[in-house]
Amino acid sequence: MTGLRLGLALAASVLALGAATAQEPKKGGTVHVVVQPEPPMLMQGLNQNGPTNMVAGNIYESLLRYDEKLNPQPSLAKSWEISPDAKVYTFKLQEGVTWHDGKPFTADDVVFTLDKFLREVHPRWRPIVNAQVETIEKVDDLTVKITLKQPFGPMIMTQEVASAPMIPKHIYDGTDYRANPANNTPIGTGPFKLKEWKKGSYIHLVKNENYWLKGKPNLDEIYWQIIPDAAARAVAYETGKVDVLTGGSVDVYDVARLSKLPNTCMTTKGWEMFAPHAWLTPNVRNGILGNKQFRQGLMYAIDREFGKDVVWGGLGKLPTGPISSKTRFYSSDVPTYAFDPAKAKELIKASGYKGETIKLLNLPYGETWSRWSEAIKQNLEDVGVKIQIENTDVPGWTQKASNWDFDLNFNFLYQLGDPAMGVARSYISSNIAKGNPFANVGGYSNPEVDKLFAEAAIAATDAQRQELYTKVQKLLADELPVLWLLEMDFPTIYRCNVKNLVTTGIGVDDGFRDAWKE
Amino acid sequence: MSFLKRFASNRGAVVGLIILLVVIVFALLAPSLFPQSPWRTVGRPFLAPFVMERFPLGTDTLGRNIAAGLVHGARVSLMIGVVSTLVALLIGVPLGAVAGYAGGFVDDALMRFTEFFQTIPSFALAIVMVAILQPQLGSIVLAIGVVSWPPVARLVRGEVLSLKTREYVQAAVTIGQSTPRIIFSQVLPNTIAPIIVMGSLMIGSAILLESSLSFLGLGDPNLMSWGYMVGAGRTRLIDAWWISFFPGLAIFLTVLALNLAGEGLNDALNPRLARGRE
Numbered sequence: 001m002t003g004l005r006l007g008l009a010l011a012a013s014v015l016a017l018g019a020a021t022a023q024e025p026k027k028g029g030t031v032h033v034v035v036q037p038e039p040p041m042l043m044q045g046l047n048q049n050g051p052t053n054m055v056a057g058n059i060y061e062s063l064l065r066y067d068e069k070l071n072p073q074p075s076l077a078k079s080w081e082i083s084p085d086a087k088v089y090t091f092k093l094q095e096g097v098t099w100h101d102g103k104p105f106t107a108d109d110v111v112f113t114l115d116k117f118l119r120e121v122h123p124r125w126r127p128i129v130n131a132q133v134e135t136i137e138k139v140d141d142l143t144v145k146i147t148l149k150q151p152f153g154p155m156i157m158t159q160e161v162a163s164a165p166m167i168p169k170h171i172y173d174g175t176d177y178r179a180n181p182a183n184n185t186p187i188g189t190g191p192f193k194l195k196e197w198k199k200g201s202y203i204h205l206v207k208n209e210n211y212w213l214k215g216k217p218n219l220d221e222i223y224w225q226i227i228p229d230a231a232a233r234a235v236a237y238e239t240g241k242v243d244v245l246t247g248g249s250v251d252v253y254d255v256a257r258l259s260k261l262p263n264t265c266m267t268t269k270g271w272e273m274f275a276p277h278a279w280l281t282p283n284v285r286n287g288i289l290g291n292k293q294f295r296q297g298l299m300y301a302i303d304r305e306f307g308k309d310v311v312w313g314g315l316g317k318l319p320t321g322p323i324s325s326k327t328r329f330y331s332s333d334v335p336t337y338a339f340d341p342a343k344a345k346e347l348i349k350a351s352g353y354k355g356e357t358i359k360l361l362n363l364p365y366g367e368t369w370s371r372w373s374e375a376i377k378q379n380l381e382d383v384g385v386k387i388q389i390e391n392t393d394v395p396g397w398t399q400k401a402s403n404w405d406f407d408l409n410f411n412f413l414y415q416l417g418d419p420a421m422g423v424a425r426s427y428i429s430s431n432i433a434k435g436n437p438f439a440n441v442g443g444y445s446n447p448e449v450d451k452l453f454a455e456a457a458i459a460a461t462d463a464q465r466q467e468l469y470t471k472v473q474k475l476l477a478d479e480l481p482v483l484w485l486l487e488m489d490f491p492t493i494y495r496c497n498v499k500n501l502v503t504t505g506i507g508v509d510d511g512f513r514d515a516w517k518e
Numbered sequence: 519m520s521f522l523k524r525f526a527s528n529r530g531a532v533v534g535l536i537i538l539l540v541v542i543v544f545a546l547l548a549p550s551l552f553p554q555s556p557w558r559t560v561g562r563p564f565l566a567p568f569v570m571e572r573f574p575l576g577t578d579t580l581g582r583n584i585a586a587g588l589v590h591g592a593r594v595s596l597m598i599g600v601v602s603t604l605v606a607l608l609i610g611v612p613l614g615a616v617a618g619y620a621g622g623f624v625d626d627a628l629m630r631f632t633e634f635f636q637t638i639p640s641f642a643l644a645i646v647m648v649a650i651l652q653p654q655l656g657s658i659v660l661a662i663g664v665v666s667w668p669p670v671a672r673l674v675r676g677e678v679l680s681l682k683t684r685e686y687v688q689a690a691v692t693i694g695q696s697t698p699r700i701i702f703s704q705v706l707p708n709t710i711a712p713i714i715v716m717g718s719l720m721i722g723s724a725i726l727l728e729s730s731l732s733f734l735g736l737g738d739p740n741l742m743s744w745g746y747m748v749g750a751g752r753t754r755l756i757d758a759w760w761i762s763f764f765p766g767l768a769i770f771l772t773v774l775a776l777n778l779a780g781e782g783l784n785d786a787l788n789p790r791l792a793r794g795r796e
Binding site: 230231251253254257306310311362367370371373374375377378381382388389390391392393 | 555557558559563579580581649652653735736739740750753754757
């Protein structure tokens with residue numbers, strides 16, 4: 001009952017927020033935001049760590065933005081056109097855009113960025129441009145044409161700021177990109193400029209007075225505060241030192257407490273592009289874990305509802321398959337696994353499990369994950385599976401996961417807006433390679449799955465893609481190459497007088513263009 | 519005065535012994551008191567203590583029974599305390615005995631080796647060892663043993679140095695007993711009293727060390743221990759104090775009891791050194 005009432009109260013506050021956005025934005029003001037951990041650098045073309053994106057997404061811009069439904073919106077591209085055969089993309093650029101150093105932004109910069117700079121350094125853009133793109137040409141100063149080798153549906157989703165940030169040609173062309181001294185003083189076209197970075201303390205961004213979108217940004221300054229301890233971050237919010245706690249910066253347990261504070265709003269929006277999906281990867285090379293019945297038994301044995309409600313404080317949603325329900329091409333027409341220990345016992349017995357010990361590698365990302373391991377271990381031991389939890393640190397985890405040295409391993413991956421980019425990588429056999437913890441580390445290999453993902457990526461229309469993705473979701477949900485546990489929610493907690501903060505599919509990462517403070 | 523009488527005359531020691539016995543009894547009875555695994559979720563999370571009969575000390579973040587955790591944790595803490603102390607004694611006693619009896623170059627070399635371990639902060643060394651060897655029961659016992667033997671070696675060496683000049687040892691040398699035999703039959707039996715006292719105090723510090731490691735998340739993730747319980751509850755200290763408080767209290771009482779009892783043993787075994795309490 002209280003849960004329902006809380007739900008209603010939340011809904012009401014969301015409605016109120018919706019009404020508030022209609023207000024006239026106020027100019028000026030400073031906002032203090034937590035960024036966790038400290039970013040390694042702010043040159044977004046060279047680094048796409050979470051914290052880098054969070055800060056640099058307000059310094060750099062890309063051709064497109066994406067709203068909360070992941071529909072493309074104009075950013076540096078004023079408009080775009082896709083040819084009827086889905087092979088030619090023509091982008092018209094905004095007029096009067098300048099870099100932070102005053103030089104004009106033109107089609108030359110776009111061609112340089114996409115064809116040269118990012119092709120060389122960007123781990124996500126490189127495979128796309130090499131496999132799918134025929135040419136990237138300048139038509140005139142404000143028009144760029146991208147011609148594909150074949151139709152590639154996800155193309156329109158690739159122009160998010162962390163995936164394809166525009167890089168100034170006049171600074172980087174002909175230099176050693178990684179060694180360019182300008183990497184310390186990032187020059188973008190975005191609404192904010194870097195003023196000062198006091199390492200270990202704060203990053204200070206100030207308003208770009210010459211921003212191309214007239215009247216924006218509203219804020220004068222943003223301070224990104226670096227506070228290494230989770231409890232200290234919560235206290236910093238309580239004492240008023242910071243105004244915004246970005247997703248994942250405070251303990252799950254603190255979320256409920258902090259969101260009840262006066263003048264405090266909480267939203268789980270702004271993560272639609274990433275839609276983090278958490279799961280357990282069974283190493284299918286290791287004996288019994290290669291047995292489908294056994295994996296299904298594990299899935300029935302795990303009380304995922306408990307994990308969501310108790311371990312994660314009710315945040316998130318239970319997934320049904322490989323594709324997050326928050327993104328495109330999701331299908332709910334799949335076999336499901338409700339918590340059912342009796343059925344689990346039956347399946348595990350039928351699989352021929354003989355009581356061998358299975359190691360569960362815990363993800364060293366804080367206490368919530370440890371509690372989750374403990375709860376799952378207990379679930380599995382209740383149905384007679386012997387589990388031994390292994391703890392390690394982040395480098396240890398990365399090494400074990402990348403080198404397939406585990407039986408069961410926790411992981412969570414971003415969906416990146418399209419199954420071709422964020423989902424297929426975990427299941428296709430061509431991505432079974434050591435050295436990357438986010439590849440297909442479990443070793444699941446099925447030619448039919450490979451074929452369905454490959455065809456879906458290049459199918460001409462969304463309807464055809466949907467059909468193929470529906471098929472593959474059904475197939476995978478039966479085979480269980482990984483045990484999906486949670487569609488994670490990362491709540492952003494902020495003072496209610498900071499308005500319009502989360503308006504896009506990447507939330508705070510590019511949210512300060514439109515944000516204002518009452 | 520007999521040993522027991524001397525021990526009983528130290529009231530603190532008796533209290534310590536009683537607490538210790540209670541803890542041991544709980545540890546022994548754990549499987550029959552709480553037959554279910556202490557990791558099992560048995561109720562709603564965050565139930566306050568002294569409210570429900572089934573959960574006398576409340577439940578933790580996952581709805582696990584804190585009382586069950588405490589009792590099962592007692593087994594782990596005592597076991598790690600005793601075993602790692604034995605490991606430390608196994609390293610320290612022979613090393614100290616050889617150094618003290620042999621003297622000269624061997625003594626110098628062994629003592630410099632001991633000092634090498636003494637100069638490294640013991641907690642830091644334990645963390646490094648556990649982190650490298652993976653946090654598991656064996657590596658934790660080994661790490662605690664390795665960081666706590668140097669004082670034992672120094673103590674035994676000192677005792678042996680003074681004992682080897684005694685007349686009965688000289689007599690044993692004269693009648694041609696072999697060196698190992700002299701060490702084991704004449705010298706070491708006479709160092710047992712201080713070793714027992716030191717060992718009982720070391721169990722306490724070993725329990726503390728294990729708790730600190732678990733608190734930092736370097737405990738064996740498959741064993742319920744007091745340090746783990748304190749660590750797991752610390753983020754909820756403000757709204758659910760009991761999760762950390764009871765295991766903390768258990769650590770405090772057990773270590774205090776071991777120290778009191780150790781003190782009493784010291785008085786009882788060394789009556790001439792005992793402070794005048796009568």
